[in-house]
Amino acid sequence: MRLQTIEKPQKHFVIDVSEKGITKKQLEDLKNEDWLINRAGGEGLIFSNHVLEYYLDEEYRHGKTILTAGSGLLKTKSSGERKKLLLDYLLEKSPKFLILDNPFDSLDQEKVTWFKKKLEALSQTTLLIQLFRRREDILPFYNSALVYTYKGFSESKLKKHYLEMIDAFNTKHQIPTPIARYENLPETLVAFNDVSVSFGNKPVIDSISWEIKQGEAWHLKGPNGSGKTTILSMITGDSTKGYGKELYIFGRKKGSGESVWEIKKKIGYITATLTERFDGMHSVLEMVISGLYDSVGLYQRPTSLEVTKAEEWLELIGLSDKKEYTFRRLNEVQKRLVLIARAMIKHPPLLILDEPTSGLDTRGAQLLVQLVNRIAAARETAMLYVSHREEDGLNFKHTLELEPSQTGSRALFK
Numbered sequence: 558m559r560l561q562t563i564e565k566p567q568k569h570f571v572i573d574v575s576e577k578g579i580t581k582k583q584l585e586d587l588k589n590e591d592w593l594i595n596r597a598g599g600e601g602l603i604f605s606n607h608v609l610e611y612y613l614d615e616e617y618r619h620g621k622t623i624l625t626a627g628s629g630l631l632k633t634k635s636s637g638e639r640k641k642l643l644l645d646y647l648l649e650k651s652p653k654f655l656i657l658d659n660p661f662d663s664l665d666q667e668k669v670t671w672f673k674k675k676l677e678a679l680s681q682t683t684l685l686i687q688l689f690r691r692r693e694d695i696l697p698f699y700n701s702a703l704v705y706t707y708k709g710f711s712e713s714k715l716k717k718h719y720l721e722m723i724d725a726f727n728t729k730h731q732i733p734t735p736i737a738r739y740e741n742l743p744e745t746l747v748a749f750n751d752v753s754v755s756f757g758n759k760p761v762i763d764s765i766s767w768e769i770k771q772g773e774a775w776h777l778k779g780p781n782g783s784g785k786t787t788i789l790s791m792i793t794g795d796s797t798k799g800y801g802k803e804l805y806i807f808g809r810k811k812g813s814g815e816s817v818w819e820i821k822k823k824i825g826y827i828t829a830t831l832t833e834r835f836d837g838m839h840s841v842l843e844m845v846i847s848g849l850y851d852s853v854g855l856y857q858r859p860t861s862l863e864v865t866k867a868e869e870w871l872e873l874i875g876l877s878d879k880k881e882y883t884f885r886r887l888n889e890v891q892k893r894l895v896l897i898a899r900a901m902i903k904h905p906p907l908l909i910l911d912e913p914t915s916g917l918d919t920r921g922a923q924l925l926v927q928l929v930n931r932i933a934a935a936r937e938t939a940m941l942y943v944s945h946r947e948e949d950g951l952n953f954k955h956t957l958e959l960e961p962s963q964t965g966s967r968a969l970f971k
């Protein structure tokens with residue numbers, strides 16, 4: 558009689574990092590855990606931004622183009638392209654397990670679908686461990702969870718998560734009024750007039766004509782590599798690609814001798830990684846006030862009006878009771894709300910939010926979007942919200958979608 562062997566179903570794990578993040582060291586420790594290597598039948602690899610940074614650094618310092626295998630530089634690839642290159646590279650090494658640190662962050666819908674399919678197929682042969690912040694990122698084949706305790710990682714049941722209802726921002730508080738207003742602002746803050754951009758012989762933007770007027774709220778959307786960052790850097794002055802083109806920022810033609818500093822003074826800029834730039838030793842109140850001085854901390858005594866304004870902003874974002882806390886004591890979403898208040902206290906004519914919810918969990922993203930909607934509705938500041946994915950709950954009147962084509966991305970207005 559032949560005995561039939563019944564294979565145990567492969568276990569795949571998730572780790573919830575929505576509240577407490579995870580360090581590079583913890584990830585490395587996990588990779589070296591004996592039980593994991595035994596269960597998977599061999600060594601594994603890590604897919605994370607840390608690893609990508611390592612390869613960027615190798616390229617920068619030693620000119621090694623490992624992930625691109627010599628076809629172009631990693632630094633010129635968009636974030637989506639970089640992730641795809643890293644995954645392909647790791648899979649070539651046939652790891653027995655793969656630890657995926659928030660793999661879908663900053664990927665557009667199309668790439669997320671591609672990635673999910675790839676992981677689904679991979680789950681047949683390779684043990685997967687995925688760190689997640691957003692519940693929608695958990696794929697059906699994950700059947701167990703890991704939690705981190707002082708003893709290291711241990712297995713636990715996969716909790717049934719459910720969406721918490723969001724408590725609305727204190728709507729009784731109005732958006733605080735500005736201390737001073739900008740003078741001589743043109744009605745049209747940004748104007749692209751038939752602007753095309755290419756890098757070498759690679760067309761990226763195909764004749765875009767677009768205007769942002771005072772107080773307008775714009776959502777700039779498009780898949781990875783469609784040119785969103787390129788457009789932003791032309792507006793902020795970080796790229797010279799706008800020179801010689803019909804591009805006007807605050808009424809002045811790009812490249813006509815305007816100072817980048819003058820432009821930057823009129824633009825508030827929020828990115829997901831901005832919080833890392835602040836060491837966090839200043840109080841939350843000081844952080845908000847420092848937005849009036851364009852400094853990181855506060856180095857002069859603020860006036861009582863400045864303090865009052867900052868307090869009004871903290872009331873709006875529901876953090877009045879934490880005004881004396883050091884910035885570093887706040888959680889990630891609170892930090893981002895404070896940075897928005899910091900950017901807004903001087904009411905810049907234009908506020909740019911570049912993937913501001915990246916890395917936040919569902920509830921954190923909803924809170925941030927709710928604040929952004931309230932600022933947009935006040936129409937005091939024009940807003941440019943950049944994301945590759947549809948942002949749940951974002952209530953903006955105008956959308957510019959970049960649609961890639963052979964001749965560069967075209968603009969679709971909605």
Ligand SMILES: Nc1ncnc2c1ncn2[C@@H]1O[C@H](COP(=O)(O)OP(=O)(O)OP(=O)(O)O)[C@@H](O)[C@H]1O
Nearest residue numbers: 633634635636637756761781782783784785786787
């Ligand atoms: N300095 C550069 N040299 C060569 N190519 C570049 C350079 N900067 C950007 N590109 C290319 O231009 C295209 C658009 O890149 P961009 O970063 O603007 O896209 P994106 O929409 O912001 O993408 P993502 O959502 O992934 O961040 C990409 O294909 C990128 O590889």
